[in-house]
Amino acid sequence: MTQSRPVYLKLRDQIAAAIIQGEYPEGKMLPSVRALAAEQGANPLTVAKAYQQFQNDGLVEVQRGVGMYVVEGAATQLREREKQHFLQEEWPEIRARMNRLGLDPADLVECT
Amino acid sequence: MTQSRPVYLKLRDQIAAAIIQGEYPEGKMLPSVRALAAEQGANPLTVAKAYQQFQNDGLVEVQRGVGMYVVEGAATQLREREKQHFLQEEWPEIRARMNRLGLDPADLVECT
DNA sequence: CTCGCTGTATTATGGCACTGATGCACTTAG
DNA sequence: CTAAGTGCATCAGTGCCATAATACAGCGAG
Incomplete structure (x- = not known):
């Protein structure tokens, strides 16, 4: 459960x-x-x-x-670390997924 | 792990x-x-x-x-279903995360 | 019909992640 | 010193995941 x-x-x-x-x-x-x-x-x-x-x-x-x-300095270090991880690991995957689903990233930027 | x-x-x-x-x-x-x-x-x-x-x-x-x-019609149905899930569940979370990390969505649209 | 391919149901087993309860070592306030 | 707070180590329980070995039911080619 x-x-x-x-x-x-x-x-x-x-x-x-x-x-x-x-x-x-x-x-x-x-x-x-x-x-x-x-x-x-x-x-x-x-x-x-x-x-x-x-x-x-x-x-x-x-x-x-x-x-x-x-x-x-934990805050900035943590932010940088997560930013790095996001850009290198997650974002490419997200981009590929959006592409596969026929979604245009530019359109999504606007929706709040 | x-x-x-x-x-x-x-x-x-x-x-x-x-x-x-x-x-x-x-x-x-x-x-x-x-x-x-x-x-x-x-x-x-x-x-x-x-x-x-x-x-x-x-x-x-x-x-x-x-x-x-x-x-x-499975392909389009599956694509629509995933698109719906992505927009309603995942994208808001991603947006919040990017905002928290100080990343501008508009900048990322261009990279690749 | 017979054989070989399909998916499916059953049961058992091992592993591992997650959660939980208890007790101990340590520091500080009094 | 005592008491109350801290983090931490140990052990146990639970449930999900993955695998395995079968066995069964339906379909189609030869």
């Missing part, structure tokens, strides 16, 4: 967007796994798994017993 | 693309589950599962003991 994307991936994207948009400011602590889990109605471990990738990428810093902090 | 999409979904997309582009012409028989399974290195049942959805959507017709045939 879990037809949608995994919860931890949704959370990951959501957190990434929050960091990029400054909702989780650099240098500040982001919600604890338990807090975010309660807020999102998820399991703390699932939240932890979502946070994990940001640790591996060095975008957040862990202080055991204290919390996790957003590294300085 | 979210492994790649399930095999039967990949096959489904691949077959859909083939029908849209006329590689599997309307009225003609498409590869048997065993043949496509051998060609793709997959299990016949996995191929059957990929074919299943096209049957449910009435895009292919089964003649027991003979094979499965592409229904007349």
Whole structure:
């Protein structure tokens, strides 16, 4: 019945967007796994798994017993990384798909 | 490490693309589950599962003991269906993402 | 009719991703 | 020191995916 994307991936994207948009400011602590889990109605471990990738990428810093902090420059770094991935991986695929469906990219730019 | 999409979904997309582009012409028989399974290195049942959805959507017709045939008008119907899904489900998300990343859609239309 | 091809149903099995509950190590406020 | 908060490791459960080995039913050529 879990037809949608995994919860931890949704959370990951959501957190990434929050960091990029400054909702989780650099240098500040982001919600604890338990807090975010309660807020999102998820399991703390699932939240932890979502946070994990940001640790591996060095975008957040862990202080055991204290919390996790957003590294300085994480926002722009994250934005650049996602931009790169979007342009190199996703956009070509999207273009090919639109072409196959007979859609003109120029037309879609206008629709809000 | 979210492994790649399930095999039967990949096959489904691949077959859909083939029908849209006329590689599997309307009225003609498409590869048997065993043949496509051998060609793709997959299990016949996995191929059957990929074919299943096209049957449910009435895009292919089964003649027991003979094979499965592409229904007349399946290509355009499939293209319209995917176009609808793309415009209503995927494109808004893509637009929001590009906006969040600071990418201008107009710029991307030109690249290639 | 016989043989070979079609799709389909059945059952079983292994693997893996996702989620969850519990407990531990650590830091800080009091 | 105590208590409450942090992240994290371990183990278990669940469900989907893919595979396999058969067996069956329908059609067509020889």
